[in-house]
Amino acid sequence: MTRERLVAGVKAGVTSVHGLIAQGRGEAFDYLIGEQSHPFALTAVEAAAALLLRARHPVISVNGNVAALAPREIVRLATLVGGALEVNIFHSSKRREQAIRSALEEAGATRVLMPTKKAVLPGLDHNRRFIHPEGIAKADVVFVPLEDGDRCEALRAAGKEVITVDLNPLSRTARTATITIVDNLVRCLPLLSERVIALQQLGPASWAKSLSLYHHSRILKAAEEKIRAARS
């Protein structure tokens, strides 16, 4: 089903060729962890929910694969945390950026920020440096699922907290982010929205505790161990 969503994403001009290859890499790691949301992912989801709720200006960065795989879930999350949605893709294509925007709007988004030349994320070249002044430029917390290492590093260097979803715990993205959910995007997004709702009801006092349960290096180590223990 996930694969068919991506194939539809290609047809709609949302997903890139490179996005498909990235999906395959993710599938391999998902296979190795048994296609399950493990405790290391659930702990990260809990902390991510708390960090998004605590943020003054959370932004959700959306690329082609995210828009193709989980448009409704990502729009729902943005609404729940009161965050902005901003389109950002690796390989420059105005047409694809517009296709992603349309996919998000069809999924219920009322406002989708686009890259502008008015603001720039230092340390990046090409298309990825352009951001929106009211979006990523102003964000204190950025949720960037399925991201590449350079961009993750540039966001951290700009002083932002970064939450990512990456099935490879050894990747630069996974290591660089503040919080890394080592899980399949389609599987973890509903869990994340669920935890946002629960923690919102519990109130701000609970958020610090949820955050304190997350230890970045230990979480990545646990995911790495799971991959090593992989069996057919």
Add this chain to the structure above:
Amino acid sequence: MTRERLVAGVKAGVTSVHGLIAQGRGEAFDYLIGEQSHPFALTAVEAAAALLLRARHPVISVNGNVAALAPREIVRLATLVGGALEVNIFHSSKRREQAIRSALEEAGATRVLMPTKKAVLPGLDHNRRFIHPEGIAKADVVFVPLEDGDRCEALRAAGKEVITVDLNPLSRTARTATITIVDNLVRCLPLLSERVIALQQLGPASWAKSLSLYHHSRILKAAEEKIRAARS
């Protein structure tokens, strides 16, 4: 470079969307084994060279990814072992089959066998069941790099020896084949051609020895261990 070859393959109509995802899965496993040709791969290459030389009627089955990634190397191998090249793809598309044939001819192939309705490989549905009476139907040894498990099983069930290239040692293809080269296709094909030339000079007496060095389950186990020991 490998990725750019595939992107060009998409443009030429050779590679499918599913082929791109499969490439990504391969990349993930290649990353885990350190993007090197390990002893378990070299032993398999040695045995594969011997088996191809010993074959009465070797056939090389070519799909979209193989044609996009290594057209010259695969045509060279077919020439060296005196084997036929036969096009076979998972998702039915006459247009893509023709594009693959053209890619092989551009790479120097003088004869490319196409699927026909005159011969069938039992146990498969859709497009994959159709084979050429002078090709796979008659083959005693089939080299099917980057293959799926169903087809590999059907070829084995039809009494053929199967050599595959698969970066995932836990896959059904890897387990089902007679000889599995757990390596990147682009990296191992030149090594395979090199060993074919060397073993041809040494003569038939050497082939049995090269084959005796290969123990299927031990080779797969060694590759699996390497993946488990993966570090960043």
